[in-house]
Amino acid sequence: MNLVGKCPPSPAELDAAADRGFDSVELHLRPPDLDDVAATAARVEQSPVSAASVHTLHARPDDPEPFHQSDALAERLDAYLVVHSQYAQHTHTALLDSYDFAAPCGYENNPGASQFSLANLVLDRGHDLVLDTAHLFMSEPAYLDSLTTLLRDYGDQIRAVHFTDGTVLADGLAFGDGDIPLERTADVLDTRFDGAVVLEVMPDDQADARRRVLEWLD
Numbered sequence: 001m002n003l004v005g006k007c008p009p010s011p012a013e014l015d016a017a018a019d020r021g022f023d024s025v026e027l028h029l030r031p032p033d034l035d036d037v038a039a040t041a042a043r044v045e046q047s048p049v050s051a052a053s054v055h056t057l058h059a060r061p062d063d064p065e066p067f068h069q070s071d072a073l074a075e076r077l078d079a080y081l082v083v084h085s086q087y088a089q090h091t092h093t094a095l096l097d098s099y100d101f102a103a104p105c106g107y108e109n110n111p112g113a114s115q116f117s118l119a120n121l122v123l124d125r126g127h128d129l130v131l132d133t134a135h136l137f138m139s140e141p142a143y144l145d146s147l148t149t150l151l152r153d154y155g156d157q158i159r160a161v162h163f164t165d166g167t168v169l170a171d172g173l174a175f176g177d178g179d180i181p182l183e184r185t186a187d188v189l190d191t192r193f194d195g196a197v198v199l200e201v202m203p204d205d206q207a208d209a210r211r212r213v214l215e216w217l218d
Helices: 011-019 037-045 064-076 090-097 115-121 133-139 143-153 182-192 203-217
Strands: 002-007 024-028 050-055 080-083 105-108 129-132 160-163 196-199
Touching: 002 011, 002 050, 002 203, 011 037, 011 203, 024 196, 037 064, 050 064, 050 196, 064 080, 090 105, 090 115, 105 129, 115 143, 129 133, 129 143, 133 143, 133 160, 143 182, 160 182, 182 203, 196 203
Parallel strands: 002 024, 002 196, 024 050, 050 080, 080 105, 129 160, 160 196
Antiparallel strands: none
């Protein structure tokens, strides 16, 4: 697997990601980052890291412009588009898909979305899934079984994974601050997945997360 950092597309944040040992990152967008897509793309292109993926803004699903702008940035950077918003449910997938994204893209699983729901609303409709491990942990009591099954049965539709710690009530925690069986998760990913694994913890915690994963897989 390819371990990827996550940060906003500012020069200082991109430089810091490289200092943490990452060659590539997922871009965490803020509204001003899309005021001038060309300028934002240039900042990334001039930085020491590449963009593996671009996360859409957390926009309302019936407001197409932020999704179009996020897509334009991903296409320009030859990056994967993570389609996800706190305001969108998987029942909005058909609406979002109507925006006809130009970049290759996948829909991130929401907290509370079961394996059954993801199969019916995303995967069996032919869409890619961006598999967030903490969101799956919040949704499935048999978390490791569900993770293994999704990667086994739909591996060709999962091209990016978000890896973080969490509890049944919270996600995005630093490694060791939650209840997810992290080492066993890393082993499942190492065995069944060879794509981008975004260490989706706060920037200051990403170097430690990267170190831990590399030690577990050594």
